[in-house]
Amino acid sequence: MPPRLAESLLSLSLPNRYREQQLGDLREAFLSLQELAGRSEARRWYWSQVLKSVVPNLAVSFRRHRLSHRDKRSRGRNLGGAFVQDLTYAVRSLKRRPAFYSVVMLVFALGIGANTIIFSVVDGVVLRPLPYPEPDRLVVPWQTDLTLLDDPGPHIQAYGQRFSLSYPVYRDWLGQNTVFENLGIHTVSGGTFLTSWDGQAQRIGGARVTHGVFAALGVQPILGRNFIKDEDRVSGPNRVVLGYGLWQRRFGSDSGVIGRTMILDEQPHMIVGVMPQGFQFPAGSEIWTNFSNAGEHLLDRDHNSFEPVARLRPEVTLERAQREMEILAEHLREIHPIPGKGYGVNIVYLHDETVGSVRPALLLLLGCVGVFLVIACANIANLLLVRTSERRNELAVRLSLGASRGRMLAQLLTEGLALSLAGGLLGTLVAIVCADPFIAFLPSDTPRLGEIGVDVRVLGFSAVLTVLTGMTVGALPALGPVRTRLTTVLQDTSRGSSGSRHRNRVQAWLLVSQIALTFVLLVGAGLLVKSFARLTSVERGFDAEGIVTLDIDMRTSRYASDQEQRAAFEGLYERLRAIPGVTGVGSTRAGPFLSRWSNEVLVETPTGQVWTSPLMDFVSGSYFRTMGIPLLAGRTFHAYESFRGAPVVIVNERLARAFWPNESAIGKRIIWEEAVVDSTSPWLTVVGVVGNVRRRLEDDPYPAAYYPLFYGNPTIVLKAAADPAQVGDAVRAAVRAVDPAIPIVGLRILERTIDASVAGPRVRTVLFATLAALAATLAVVGIFGVLAYAVAQRTSEIGIRIALGAVSGDVIRGVVNRGLMLLGVGVAIGLAVSLAAVRALDRFLFQVDPVDPATLLSVVALLTVAALAASFVPARRAASVDPVEALRRE
């Protein structure tokens, strides 16, 4: 089918008489071209046809409209006809000043285009309901960890608010709740399964889900069936449901796939269903298995690692569900007490859960482009006001010839609308063209990225915005001249009549509000830029220069024993170390950055034993040197300790300071929670203290503990002396040489990973700064326009003053002072607004106080310089007024 958007765009431009025929013609040609040259070529051609046809079609619509109204008008007055007449008139007056109106149109296009793009993102991500039936009944019933809810750290507290479930708790909830129509649990997003086809190892993003997950979401498989309740049991048969994309790629959309077997993580699974296109829950999944072999921890009541999702019964509200589930949780605490722990319930809407984290940032951006649009409107209104007063004679003559005030107002509104329509159309086209690049510019972990697009809703928003802005800028200048009388206008000399005084006042207030809002945007931009600079230059605790991270997946059972796997791993290590230009190799389990692993440990302190929950990692002894993490006391791990799981631990400075503030941490002991419970493992002795490391640039370093045990899939870090991008091939070759079946999951430059982790702040900062810079430019234009107009108006007054002996310095000072006065009022208001509004920015700032005197002062300085520059030309013009010439004009 032809591109829908192009079709509706064309349809909008078409007169009724030709709509069917032209759409039909194009569709027919599109289909035959698609057969000949392929879909993308046909789409390209269709778009080019639409873009070429919009203007001629509008011309036909316009002509037909005029023809049909010519007859009616002779019978009587007709509003539509008047509108067309106004429009003709408007277009004619626009043609007379092409440069001026092009600038106005461009400002409109910028404002409306920017708003359309940001709205499309906000709409796709935040506003639109989730793509499931009756989405407002979908909830995530988290557990809460009651011991963490009073934690002073906001991150820890938030973590306690959204605590996962264990399988036994899920079974209890499933059997005993009275509020959910369906309830399911699934493993967290980001999980993977290993399989292979075409002789290659493949990693597929997926999750384990219970039968209740698809049932709660209300999504039916397009082929086969959902898991059934029996398959949720721990040792049931292995079953798998395929995502649409995987089904296409792997099985060529074969509908006979149901009942076949697929090997996942070395285990045969029977395919029972295929989900519809676009279904991805949890995010990034395209394959789902049941809980049949989910691991030995599944029956552990305190193994909280599954995320819930549920559908409320139709009559049950969120509040009621929360109340009733709290009672159930309390009951469960009583019959299954866990020493030192307690879990509650926290039910949130799935929609909030999905997009809650990005909502504030997106609304901030929407606010930012909204303010920019208001600034643009004030600017345009001001320019139009100047233009209207130039035309006041023409308007007055029309008034005296019997045009009604209403008609005059309508005409000015129409002119504003004509401009905003042209600008809005241009802006919307720009938004359509720029939507994809802009989406690519957004952080890739933004939820629902695939649902963003310019569609009818977004176009509707853009249209409403266009009409509103057009009427606003049309109405503002109309306030002035329509009230003037013919006599005053025709007698109006340059010395202010009431009309021009009124105009000056409107003009001054428009400029002042424009400056005030520009000030606010500049302050916001200044704060974000400063914050971003601090964020990217913060002391990280490690040296990322030259670091390459290699993620491989070694969890295959191809290794007969741990020894064999270890041997393969050591071989790989040797080869990596031998690569020319590689100066260090180390391994980490949690990853050098963005780690989220923590575990509960008991720490021996001088005042007794204390529970705490530091970040955890398993590392090689060489990890610290490779990463440039300083060893502050003691030693790092020996190689043999890593493979034997020796009872030693290295802690970071934060942890050491917190528990052994006045003494050396070396020789002190901690023990894992699990070891306390089953008392199999010994206490671990601290053998070293290392520097603090940030796990995210914006988070202060957490307490951390590093253990020597090697297992699972480590991330290998390599330090390259030269350009890290150049060792990639050698690394791949080394992995292949050890075992070609090991899939390389990721080979990344750490600096880029860090860079990507601040994509959100970067997008905000760049967008804010760009719009603020544009707004500042508009402010300069605005000040220039107002002053230049004032000078032109007061030419004779200035002439008289010069004739009476004023030197040019006085004249210049007069003009500049007026500019500075307007600026001063604008800045004062802007300052007040900023101080009130800036708290909203607080959560987006890193190590910068929202009330930052340095930023405020720089913005004042910047605007002052801009205002001086803008006053310069009008001031010079005033000073060079020839008194004789000026007085003669009087």
Place this chain on the structure above:
Amino acid sequence: MSQREFPGEFEQVVLLSLARLKDQAYGMAIRQEIADRTGRDVGIGSVYSALDRMEAKGFISSTLGDPTSERGGKAKRYYQLERAGVLALERARDMFARLWDGLVLDDGAHQ
């Protein structure tokens, strides 16, 4: 109808293509004929715009065809050349012929 009206350049192109297509002249066919004969890849909207103007002048007339499924159930509008259109084309040809008569242009003469 104004007897002295001359069709514009693009209108002539459209009229001639329409004449060539005989009873198969609808929007997209005309567009294709123009593209094939002159190499000009014009927008369908421009073709309809010219057709609309010339129908108003009485050069051509149109009738609706039957809707077909490959057009998404949308009908075609077929155009026929009217006598006024034929006369206009002839006038234009004669005018050019008179203008060209006996004229020889010197290649690259603007030195």
